[in-house]
Amino acid sequence: xxxxxALNHSYGAVQALREVSLEAPAGAITCVMGRxxxxxxxxxxxxxxxxxxxxxxxxxxxxxxxxxKAHLRAKLGLALVPQGRxxxxxxxxxxxLLVGLSARRDGSRRLPELVFSTFPILKDFRKRMxxxxxxxxxxQLAIAxxxxxxxxxxxxxxxxxGIQPNVIDLIGDVLQRLAAQGMAIILVEQYFEFIRRIGxxxxxxxxxxxxxxxxVASMDTAAVGKHLSV
Ligand SMILES: Nc1ncnc2c1ncn2[C@@H]1O[C@H](COP(=O)(O)OP(=O)(O)O)[C@@H](O)[C@H]1O
Ligand SMILES: [Mg+2]
Numbered sequence: 001x002x003x004x005x006a007l008n009h010s011y012g013a014v015q016a017l018r019e020v021s022l023e024a025p026a027g028a029i030t031c032v033m034g035r036x037x038x039x040x041x042x043x044x045x046x047x048x049x050x051x052x053x054x055x056x057x058x059x060x061x062x063x064x065x066x067x068x069k070a071h072l073r074a075k076l077g078l079a080l081v082p083q084g085r086x087x088x089x090x091x092x093x094x095x096x097l098l099v100g101l102s103a104r105r106d107g108s109r110r111l112p113e114l115v116f117s118t119f120p121i122l123k124d125f126r127k128r129m130x131x132x133x134x135x136x137x138x139x140q141l142a143i144a145x146x147x148x149x150x151x152x153x154x155x156x157x158x159x160x161x162g163i164q165p166n167v168i169d170l171i172g173d174v175l176q177r178l179a180a181q182g183m184a185i186i187l188v189e190q191y192f193e194f195i196r197r198i199g200x201x202x203x204x205x206x207x208x209x210x211x212x213x214x215x216v217a218s219m220d221t222a223a224v225g226k227h228l229s230v
Contacts, residue, residue, distance in 0.1 A: 001026040001184035002047070002078075002153050007056030009039075009046050016042040018208040020056070024153065024201075029175055029185045031195045031216065033228060034205035040188045041083050043205070044155045047186075048080045049073040060153065074103040077152030081159060083188075085142040089131025093122055096130045096145055103149030115144040118174055136167035143171065147178075154178065155186040160194055172198045190228070192221075204228075 002024040009017040016039045024030040045051050049070035058066045116123040119140040160168045199216040204227045
């Protein structure tokens with residue numbers, strides 16, 4: 001579904017991505033691991049088209065989207081749940097969700113009932129301000145906002161960061177269900193047990209490079225762990 005070949009990105013003199021190549025197939029949860037500062041967020045923001053054009057190729061299905069702007073990538077079916085959630089605090093839950101509708105290919109202006117059945121708390125709190133929600137509720141809102149755009153590829157940047165275990169379980173169940181329905185999911189995550197529970201494929205990054213990748217089921221935990229511990 002999504003295929004990345006030799007992607008590079010520099011912030012001035014700091015080269016944050018070096019020849020990154022990976023694939024995120026439909027129906028699979030592809031987990032990107034690595035310590036702080038290795039380039040995980042840069043990778044997702046670059047794939048989303050938020051960092052301008054980079055050297056390298058990004059293909060979504062049969063489309064070369066390497067030069068596409070962020071809004072076009074969203075229309076083509078890419079969605080990002082950003083690190084730190086980036087909920088609009090002064091908008092209601094409903095208004096936050098309406099923002100996500102702009103990505104829809106079918107032009108629908110109605111919020112799909114599915115997001116409320118997936119995250120019932122958002123229905124109860126429809127009229128509350130985004131900024132008044134707890135961290136776990138905001139994370140559900142951030143995921144729901146991405147889902148209302150009906151993406152083909154869902155990217156999440158450390159969604160379990162600072163979230164209590166029952167909400168992590170809910171997020172895990174939702175991601176597994178979406179993958180089973182054919183979505184390609186790219187999950188940036190440092191919570192190893194979560195990856196082992198729901199991940200299909202893994203990619204390990206170190207200092208801007210992909211240093212290992214494979215199937216979670218046959219992952220050499222000790223070898224991967226060396227790239228994660230300090
Ligand atoms: N806006 C920026 N300007 C300059 N350097 C940045 C910027 N954002 C990130 N970096 C640097 O790029 C590298 C990768 O950062 P990031 O992608 O945020 O890593 P991760 O998400 O894996 O923690 C780090 O060295 C970081 O300091
Ligand atoms: Mg990050």
